[in-house]
Amino acid sequence: MTPDSSNPFLHGIDGPESLSGRTVVSHVPCAGCSYELRGLPAEGSCPECGWLVQDSLARWIDPEVHRHPTIANPRMVARGLQWLTWTLCLSFLCWVLGMLLTHAPFSWFDVPSIPPCPSCWPGWVQAAIDLGSWMLWASVVMAVMSIPSLLALAPLRHSQRRREAWRIIGILGAGVLLWIPALVFQISIDPGHSLLELAREGSDLGQAGRWSTRELLITCSPLPGGWLLLLGIRVLLSELGQRSRTFRTSTTRRQYVLDVIWATFFWAAGALLQYIGGGLGIPLPVTFGMILKLISGAFITVGALYLVMNLTWVAKAMGAPPPRLRSLLSEDPAA
Numbered sequence: 062m063t064p065d066s067s068n069p070f071l072h073g074i075d076g077p078e079s080l081s082g083r084t085v086v087s088h089v090p091c092a093g094c095s096y097e098l099r100g101l102p103a104e105g106s107c108p109e110c111g112w113l114v115q116d117s118l119a120r121w122i123d124p125e126v127h128r129h130p131t132i133a134n135p136r137m138v139a140r141g142l143q144w145l146t147w148t149l150c151l152s153f154l155c156w157v158l159g160m161l162l163t164h165a166p167f168s169w170f171d172v173p174s175i176p177p178c179p180s181c182w183p184g185w186v187q188a189a190i191d192l193g194s195w196m197l198w199a200s201v202v203m204a205v206m207s208i209p210s211l212l213a214l215a216p217l218r219h220s221q222r223r224r225e226a227w228r229i230i231g232i233l234g235a236g237v238l239l240w241i242p243a244l245v246f247q248i249s250i251d252p253g254h255s256l257l258e259l260a261r262e263g264s265d266l267g268q269a270g271r272w273s274t275r276e277l278l279i280t281c282s283p284l285p286g287g288w289l290l291l292l293g294i295r296v297l298l299s300e301l302g303q304r305s306r307t308f309r310t311s312t313t314r315r316q317y318v319l320d321v322i323w324a325t326f327f328w329a330a331g332a333l334l335q336y337i338g339g340g341l342g343i344p345l346p347v348t349f350g351m352i353l354k355l356i357s358g359a360f361i362t363v364g365a366l367y368l369v370m371n372l373t374w375v376a377k378a379m380g381a382p383p384p385r386l387r388s389l390l391s392e393d394p395a396a
Contacts, residue, residue: 078387093110201248205241242282246282263338
C-alpha cells in the first residue's frame, strides 16, 4: 500500500497504516485532555478539545520499542529494576544522612570529641548521633534488601543479548556485595572521629606524623562498590534505555553515569587532601579537601537522584510497553 495525500496514515513498526475508514478499537487517551478515544474515527478529532486522533495515536505508540530484542517476562524485569533502584537509592541517602548526623555536630559546632566524653555532649548532639546510627544501619538493611532484585532481572538472560544480560547482573551483584561491608565499616567510626575531625585536630596542633590511614581507608571503602554499581547501571541503561521514549528524548533531565563517576574521584581526592594535611600538620589541604568533598558530594547526590528518575522511566516503559499501531485500529477496509 502506497500512502497518498488524500489517505492519512501513520508509521508503525509494521509499516505505514492507513487511517481512512478505520476506528480506534483499544484504549487510547487524548494527548490534549486524556479523553477516551475508543470508538472514534482515526481520521477525526477529540470531541472535548479538538486534538487530532492521529496525533494522539502517534504519541501513544512507540515503534522504536518493538525493534529491540524481546525480553521474557518484561514486567518481572520492570519490578526488579524498580526495587533495585529504590533500595540502592535509599541505602545511599541513609548513609549520607547517617554520616552527617553522626559527625557533623563535631565538624560544625564547638563540641569536644577528643578525648571522647559522651557525658559532656549536649542532649541534641547525643540525639543526632543516635538517629545517625539508626540511619547507618538502615543503609545496610536497604542494601541487603536490594539483592532479591537481581533475581528479578534473571529473565534478561533469555533475551537475544544473553552475554550483555549476564554482564549487567554480574556487575550489579559484585557492586552490591562490595557496597554492604563498606557500609558496615562506616558504623565502626566513632562519633567525632571521622577523617575530617582527626585531620583538623592534627593540622590545628601543627603536629606532623599523625596519619589517619584507617579512617581514610574506611572513608573510601564505599567507592569500589559504588563504581561497580554505577558501571552496571550504565550498561543497563545502554541496553534497556532505548525502550523508554522519555529517556531517549530527554536532554536536561538525563544523567550521564560517567559524570557521577568522575565526581566520586574528586570526592576521593578531597579525602586524600584531608589525610595529607592532617599527617603533615598543615591546615590548608584539610580545608580545601573539605570544600572539594562538599561540592563533589552534592553533585554525586543530585546525580544519583537523576539516575533514579531515569531508571524509573525505563522500568515504567518495560512494565507497560506501548502497543503496536495495528492493534489499536479496526481492520483496514481497503486491505
